[in-house]
Structure formats: structure tokens, C-alpha cells
Amino acid sequence: MGIAASSPSASNVTRCFSNGTEGSCSINFAESGFIFDLPDLLADKPDAFTLSARRADENNPDTCAPAFTGERSINFRSSYTNPGSGTQSVYLNGQAISNTTSWTSLLLTFDEQANAQVDIRYPDAGLKQLDAAFTGTSGSDEQGLSLTGSDSFSSAPAGLCIESTANNAACASEDANCSVFTQAGEDFPMRVRGVVWTADDDPQLCDNTTTPNYRQSNITLSSSLVAPSDGRNAELSLSQINITESGVQSEAVNLSEVGVFQLLAVPQANSYFGRTVVAGLSDPIGRFIPSHFNLHYQLDAACRPGSSDAFTYTGYQSASSIQNPGQPFQITGHILALNQQEQPTYNYRQDFAKLTSADLAGTALLAPDGIAEGQFNSWAPTSRHLPRGAVTSASTRIIWPISVHIRPC
8 A cells, every 4th residue: 555646745655554553554455354353452351343254255256245154163363563472362252362373263153244253351451463264174165265364452451550569658547647657758669550450440450460561651650649638749759650561660759748648650641552541549658757857946045145144154063063053045946847858848737747845855965164964954845735837937948936945054
């Protein structure tokens, strides 16, 4: 098949495609053969097609007529087109069909129009070809009759499963009551894979078997906030993946925020042999917590400089064990929750803010004479619990005010 002339003229040669794959532009004509149009499949979902046996009409050779009726043994075999190899068989009427050059015989019943209905199922993804052949028995009315035919089909995954393979990733309650999963900004394992069909509108694709021949590039990754409900979505450290072998791709990723999230994997539209694979949405994952805190503070002496009794003296315990009382100090400032990349976590608030005054502790001070250590004898935040409501100092900085009274001794 070609183009004799075109306007405007084409500088390149004619190209022919079948099921989105470029191939030969040759068309073979025969006096007899099988005609069938295979449906595009979902992996492991049963479907059906009609196999028609045709021969040239004896009275009008330019038209087709039924080749035969009744039961006939038809030979079938399949081959891999893209990818070029695999392990799964095509099933016709529940029988596994050869993946090699050998044939599998299947007994079919043809109606008066020489049509036979055939069930088909393929528990994998990819592009495959199915061949059919029949040779008339020697000494019968069909001696010398030879029918062949072939067609290709695509099989797509029922959808994508995206999940974390870590044992403690699941957050069934979808709130701050979940146990700690990992820190914001810390890598955790993530896996994306194509899966077979088990039911329409399947809500749990990750329970399904992997389709090992699924290959696709430029799958977009993102996250979706589950809790806190009025929080901000996290940034996922990886924006795209390619599934290049075994139907699965595993990566180490991290999320920038505190909270509970779902992961989303979206294949490009119409890019899988002209078809769109259903996107994957993970179960809720979390709880993500801050990596660490920054304490921003100002240290004020109880007696202000410039006053008649002003002095600066931390106090210490001398070598002679004489107690020297120290000056009280006031610390005022705020605490900032950060991820591993030193970025503030906006969502560390409300029920996700687990820090309380009990988590604040004093640290021993070095005495002025370098001999002994001073000690805190008072560490008293002004509130019993740190406030759950956030004080915003900038659009990305959520802080908690503190005021602590310290008296060295």
C-alpha cells in the first residue's frame, strides 16, 4: 500500500501503523482465510471475539462466502510484539495457547455463517499477535482448503498500584492518632506497578498481581494531603518515574511536610498503545513528623543593665564547695519545627503538634572558674502546654512562643 501522488508532496516515505506500532505497508490477499478483529484487553479480564472462516464464492470469486459450518479443529499460536518476550500465555476458551512456533488445537463450532465465538483472556500487559490456521483433511470435501489469519491486540493493566513497602507506612485512622511513620524529608521506599484486573471499579488495586510485561515512561508522581484537613500539601522528592522491566519500579522518595498523605501515579493519556492506563492512588501514609526543632531565643537578665543594682553573674560552685547563688535569667523566643532539609513544616500544629512543656529541659552550664558546673534549678515555661494554635511569622514559618525562667545555682 502506498501513495502515488500527494499535494503538497511529502519528502518522507509512506509509513503504516497498526495498534500504534509501525509496521509493513504490504497487504496480503487470499482466496480463503480467517477474519477476526481482536478486542483491546485489560490484563486477565475475560473478553470474546468472532472468528469467521471465509473462502472465495464459487459463483462470484470477487466476494466471500462461508468456508464451512459445524465443528472444526483450529490451530492457534501467539507471539510477543512489545515487549518481545514474556512468560504468560493467551487463553482461548480457557485453554493456554502456544507462545512458540508450535500450534495449539482448539475445537470450535461454526454457525451457518461460518462464525465461531471465542473467549479470550491474557493475564499480562503488552502488545501480542494471535495466529489461526486450518488445513482441510486429505480425502474430504475440504482437501486442499487452507485458511490462515492473524490479528494483534494490546492488553493494558487494570490500573497502577502505588504504595510504600515499609511495614509501618499505613495510617488507617487518617489523622494524628497514627503511629509515627517517618520524618518529613526522610527517604522511604515507594513502589509503582501495573496490576491485573479482578473486578470493575476495584478499590484495592494493590491487592492484585503484577503485570510483568508492562512498560511505560513519564509516569507523573505527586502527593495529596489527607490530614490536617486545613494544612498544606507536601512536595514529593520525585516527580516522574519510568517502568522499564518486570512491570514495577521502586524508588526512595521523601515528603517535605508533616501529616498524613496519599501518593498519586498518573500515566500520560493515550500513551500506552493509544490507550490510557488508570492512575494509581495509595492508601493514606503517615504519620510524618518533624525532623528536629530550632529554638530562637533572647536571654534577658532579671536586673537590667543601667540600673543601680545591675550585674551579670551566672553563679557557680567553687572548689571549696561554697554555694554562690546565680542571677535569674528570662528566655523568650519561639520554636520552629523543621524537616530534614531545614525547611519549616507548616502542618506541625493542632493535633499534629505533639510537643509539650514536658519536652523542654535545661542543660548544665559551665561555671565561670572552669572548675565545676553550674546547674539549672528552675525551668518553668509560662504555660503548662505549648499552644496547639500556630503563630505565623511568615507564610512558611509556623512558630510556638515560649517564655522560660532560669535561675542558675
